[in-house]
Amino acid sequence: MNVFVCLTLIAPRSLRDELFDYLSGQEDIVSGFTASEAAGHGRDAKLQTPAERVRGEAEEVLVRMILREPDATRLLDRLKEAFAGSxxxxxxxxxxQFGLIDGPES
Structure with a gap:
């Protein structure tokens, strides 16, 4: 069964390169992902730098990917091990629905 899910990850910006490298290495599950900068707000937001404390928002990266549900579960298990405590x-x-709009037949 091809049940797709969108896995969204939010990480401190300090983990950006490490997370991108890790996800890029999971070629058996991850065919690609989309990332953008984000600003975290709320009582659980960890303001790590003086600039973050002045602005009152945490610098974060937001990553999204579409995966088959079993692959998303496997990737989460791997992430929980590789990024424990992060x-x-x-x-x-x-x-x-998930697809590519590429031509007249799309």
């Missing part, structure tokens, strides 16, 4: 935030959401 405070990565994640969630999974169902994807009702």
């Amino acid at each position: 405070r990565l935030v994640y969630w999974l959401m169902p994807v009702t």
